[in-house]
Amino acid sequence: MSEPLMLFKKPSYPINHSLKDYLERFDRISKVSISYDDLLRFSGSINVYDKDNHDTLWIRVYYTEFERDEIDLTLKKIYSLLHSDGNLGIIKFLNVDSIDYCTFGNSKPFRVKVRNILNDNYTHFYIKKADASRIYGLELEHILSPDKINFLVYDDTLIEEHIMGIPGDAFIKRQLGNCTEIEKAQIAKEFVKFNERCMIRLLGDMRSYNYVIVATHDFDHVVYKIRPIDFDQQCYEGNFKVYRPQFFKENYPMVKLVKEKLQDSSIEQYKDEERAALAKRIHSAENRIKMLLHIMGEDVIAPESHVNQLKLELYRYTNDLNFKRAKSMGKIMSAAFEFVTRNYKNRNLFKT
Incomplete structure (x- = not known):
């Protein structure tokens, strides 16, 4: 086990x-x-x-x-x-x-x-x-x-x-099996993007009951989006896997769907799209984010042991020394955003 x-x-x-x-x-x-x-x-x-x-x-x-x-x-x-x-x-x-x-x-x-x-x-x-x-x-x-x-x-x-949507666990249990094959492929795509988004911004504990599925009807098909609804685990845990929804057993049906519906090249494409979107939003709200991250960098929102564990795991994952030098969760978050914006044009943000 x-x-x-x-x-x-x-x-x-x-x-x-x-x-x-x-x-x-x-x-x-x-x-x-x-x-x-x-x-x-x-x-x-x-x-x-x-x-x-x-x-x-x-x-x-x-x-x-x-x-x-x-x-x-x-x-x-x-x-x-x-x-x-x-x-x-x-x-x-x-x-x-x-x-x-x-x-x-x-x-x-x-x-x-x-x-x-x-x-x-x-x-x-x-x-x-x-x-x-x-x-x-x-x-x-x-x-x-x-x-x-x-x-x-x-x-x-x-x-x-209130954030409207169908709780992820209820959707997986009651509705996922009834989706068309095209809808399943679209949901798989959104889970890849959601997983990437949570990882980059260090939002943890996205088990299936901590996010919702939002279905929007568009002409002759339904478009699905995934939104987090629980922000309790922002930059707290030291284990990097906590910030990657793919590693929670509650999300296994979604992970299985990704493996069944998407080729590796498509997965990398969707990850890249999400990194690009985040890089653009970080740039467009640069002053507000800098202000927030400065406050966050001076704040204590996790035990020192968690900070040390996470920064070393992120350093091993990215080879970026800014993670290794970070002294707080806020500084780790700043390093992550700097990494995304600095390296986006190289299309080589994270190891696969």
Whole structure:
């Protein structure tokens, strides 16, 4: 039996003053006061089951009448900040249908369902304990991905918008087998790109339940994309394999699909396309990324042993001395981005 890639639960790292200043500059600080700990004071709960009557491991929580009124108003204000720049005029049209609490995972988030009473459209957002690693991951995703992410921070509380899509594990189990052969080839292509993207930006633990499959109908076919939804493991683990989704057993059906549907030359082509896209995004947002990576480079978001292990593994993988010289996870991330942008034109970024 193979050794698990991740052995210990990741601790939460505080937000330092420099990161708070950065978040303030880019409008990531909530104007509405909210506390994760306040939501923990629920008075009762029931289990939440899916449509097949399976326990989702979420519980629906309830509060006393006095607390619920105050909490509902705060959550509606948060919704307005996320989706309409704080326009309080929409609050009278909103209803907080449910507040669910996740009983597993690192972040133990609350999931809030807000509905528009005029048309019954609804959306979700999440409230978690703020963690510096997660915030760096969210911000890097916002800058380097074509998909923007709304999130807000208030003291030690993090508010994230919901990322829509089909959970990867559910898609693999229920829908992958029903896809056409052309669709399977397209999904294989996207997994190669996703794997490369996570590796370069050091986003770890992308097991199948930590990403979603987004299906978009385009003329006579469906286009599939893969988006991460959990940013807890940004630049934390020392084992380089943690940042490569291909090595998680939960993703084996995707890896098998790549082997069946893609030739080696196609795999290299798609890797190159993803590196090119990342290099262009890094260049286009150069000042913002430099600012973020400088803060990240001075921050402590992983044990020193993890930093030493990862930088040596990356040095052996790339032969780039900048990795070997890195003194923090942020400096390793800077070295990775410099490596991508410096060597992109040579078409020889990483060993195969």
